[in-house]
Amino acid sequence: TKRVFSAFTASGHLTLGNLLGAMLPAVRLQDEADCVYAVANLHALTVKHDPALLRERTLEMATLMLACGMDRSLVYIQSEVPAHTELSYLLECTAHYGEMRRMIQFKEKSAGNEEVRLSLLTYPALMAADILLHRAHQVPVGEDQRQHVELTRDLALRFNHRYGETFTLPEAVHPPVAARVMDLADPTAKMSKSRGSAGTIYLLDDPADAHRKVMRAVTDSGGEVVHDPANKPGVSNLLTILSACTGRPVESFSYEGYGALKRDVAEAVVETLRPIRERHAELSADPAELSRILTGGAARAAERTAGLMAAARQAIGLPSTA
Ligand code: TYM
Secondary structure: OOEEEEEEEEEOOOEEEHHHHHHHHHHHHHOEEEEEEEEEEEEHOOOOOOOOHHHHHHHHHHHHHHHHHHHOOEEEEEOOOOHHHHHHHHHHHOOOOOHHHHOOHHHHHOOOOOOHHHHHHHHHHHHHHHHHHHHOOEEEEEEHHHHHHHHHHOOOHHHHHHHOOOOOEEEEEOOOOOOOOOOOOOOEEEEEEEEEOOOOOEEEOHHHHHHHHHHHOOOOOOOOOOOOOOOOHHHHHHHHHHHHOOOOOHHOOOOHHHHHHHHHHHHHHHHHHHHHHHHHHHHHHHHHHHHHHHHHHHHHHHHHHHHHHHHHHHHHHOOOOO
C-alpha cells in the first residue's frame, strides 16, 4: 500500500491556508493510503519561541489535526520519536551547505535577522528525515513546501547512490486548487500563521469573524468575476477558496458581482470550519484521551521506524553493537 506522511509546524494558530492546502487533502488520502501525520514541534524551535507557549501550541495542533479528521491516521508529536533528530543528523552529513542556503524559505526567514538560528539553515534536513523515516511515497503539502520535498528527494537519491538503497523517493502532492491560499487583505501575499493580518482566517475563528473577514476581502478593479490570478488576484483567491470548500470546480461558478460571490464564500468557509470547531471542543474537553492517542502514536511510530533507522546507520558506517 501507498504510504503518506506530512507534518504541521506548531507555531501559531492554523489558518484556512493550512486547512485547504494540506490538512483536508491529508484527510482525504486516508481513504487510499497508510497515513502518518506529525506535529512538527522541533521545526518550531528554528525561530524565536516561548517554551510554555510552544508546549501549549503543540497540543493544540494535535487537537486540531484530529478535529480536522486525521483520526484514522497515525498521529504523534515529532519530538517524542528521537529517530527524527538522529536521521536528521545523517542527512546533514549528506546535504551541502550551498543547497541549504539556497532554500527560498531560509532566504526569506533569515533576511534582515541578526540572530538566525543554525537550525533554520538545517531545517530541510529535519524535514527530509521526517519524510524518509516513514518511507513515504507521497507528501501532501501546500505549494510553499514543494522545494523542501524536492530537496528531500535529492538527499535520498544521493544517500542511496553513495551508501546503497536505503530510502524511498517521495513526491510532493498538491491539491488541485488552493495549494497557495492568499491573504484576504493582501492577495499578493500568502495567507500565513505568522503575519497576523486581518486577511488571515484561523480555524477557530468564530463564525461571525470568519464571515466578516471574507466580506472585507480586498477585490480587484473591474466588477467581473473571473479566475485570472495574474490580473485579478483577489477575486481569483475567493473563487479558489470557494472551490476548495465546496468541492466544485472553479469554472462551475458564475457571479454577476463581488457581493454575491463574497456572501457564498463566507458561507462556505463558515460551513467548512463548523464541524472542525465542534470536534475541537469535544476533544479539548478530554485531555486524557488526547494524551492516550499521542502516547500510543509515538510508540507505534518509534516501532515502525526502527528498521529504517537501523538500515540508515548501517549504510552510512555506524556500528551496531547491540
Ligand atoms: P507549515 O506548518 O508552515 O504549514 C503546514 C502545511 O500547510 C501548507 N500551507 C498552505 N497551503 C496553502 N496555502 C497557504 N497559504 C498555506 N500556508 C501553509 C504548507 O505548505 C504545509 O503543507 N515544514 C513544514 C512542516 C513539516 C513537514 C514535514 C511537511 C515539517 N516536516 C514533513 C511535510 C513533511 C511547514 O512548516 O509547514
